[in-house]
Amino acid sequence: MTLDLGRFPRVDLGGFPTPLQPAPRLGEAIGVPNLLLKRDDVHPLGQGGNKLRKLEFLLGAALADGADTVVTFGALQTNHGRQTAAACAKLGLRCELVLTAKVPRDGDAYERSGNVLLDHIFGANVHFCADGEETGRTYDRLLAEAAAEGRKVATFPVGGSNAVGALGYVAATAELAGQLAERGITRARIVAPHASGGTVAGLALGTGLLDESLALDVACVSHPAEEALESMSQLVAETAKLMDVGVPSLDHVHVDDRTMGEAYGIPREDTWAALRLFGRTEGVVLDPVYSGKAGAALVDWAAHGRFAEDEPVVFLHTGGSPGLYGYAPEFPG
Known part of the structure; x- marks a missing residue:
């Protein structure tokens, strides 16, 4: 087939x-x-x-729908978030990463290096959330801000x-x-x-x-x-x-x-x-x-x-x- x-x-x-x-x-x-x-x-x-393979189709659908902003989710060191930020940078899209403390890790190495550093290098707006409740509130706020500014949002799930x-x-x-x-x-x-x-x-x-x-x-x-x-x-x-x-x-x-x-x-x-x-x-x-x-x-x-x-x-x-x-x-x- x-x-x-x-x-x-x-x-x-x-x-x-x-x-x-x-x-x-x-x-x-x-x-x-x-x-x-x-x-x-x-x-x-x-x-x-x-995640870049998934993003080819997710971003293809988002662009076809007229989106100019992408919101997605993950743990603090999410690979999906880093790759989404890079792809959005390449395509000129605004990227909002809503990251939740899902893993029992802290310290500068975990909280500031690796994917987190790259998220910032790729120009994403990074929102750190302590738990699922704060994640939900942050997402609602981002949608409201986008609507007020006339931006169209595409939301991608965890991991795309x-x-x-x-x-x-x-x-x-x-x-x-x-x-x-x-x-x-x-x-x-x-x-x-x-x-x-x-x-x-x-x-x-x-x-x-x-x-x-x-x-x-x-x-x-x-x-x-x-x-x-x-x-x-x-x-x-x-x-x-x-x-x-x-x-x-x-x-x-x-x-x-x-x-x-x-x-x-x-x-x-x-x-x-x-x-x-x-x-x-x-x-x-x-x-x-x-x-x-x-x-x-x-x-x-x-x-x-x-x-x-x-x-x-x-x-x-x-x-x-x-x-x-x-x-x-x-x-x-």
Whole structure:
């Protein structure tokens, strides 16, 4: 099946396709000889990351609707917020980031460096909120101010994870399938993290529509497996409806929360171990919130025999390295 998304408004953010690279030293270290890295962390805009794929469609729809202001949400060190700020800067849009203290972290490193510093560099208006109640009040105030000034607002959810945003990873699935085909690979397994869910929903739908030639292993980084599967399935259905296609079986999708840890934004020792392993074998930087926990899952699954011998495995690197600097004081070395 061809994944045709041409009827949806989309802006070109200038960085696709991203590289698909062999990782032989990492593969040898974990016993996965045919390991590839899909480098969605490598992009010329805003230091890269998976949210840029969602933003191509979210911002395309916003511009088509005449919006001149974008409001979105996230934790203090949100990668989505940083990438939204960068994309808005490129397109000349006003960006309002409403950031909530969701993670039990404080200090200058977490509160001022990493993504927070980049948010300001990219010209976003950053609003720090202590809790959900303050977040709601701030959002209402921003809408009222925009209305009074005659501005039109587009509101994006946390992580850009709605049906429009998920189209970005439907498109990414087609891109990846083409890159694998160029290598003579028709069947493979993808490893990716789940948080707000838009990335894996797009991948699950895209792989399902491609007759399941690509399997998907999902590492939970913020929600238990049952919750993650439920939210992902709902978003798959919403995105399929938007595309006017049937909802495929998700039997090819495996969801696992063993490396999630205590909660979102709290890394475990196996998270740090994955960061060290990727860095020391391939010179690739993970982050301790998303890709680090997915990297820990990749190592764990390989150790427990989840991957068949010589099975091509693609690790989707979703980016997030700027957020690493917010965790510098606790890096175990």
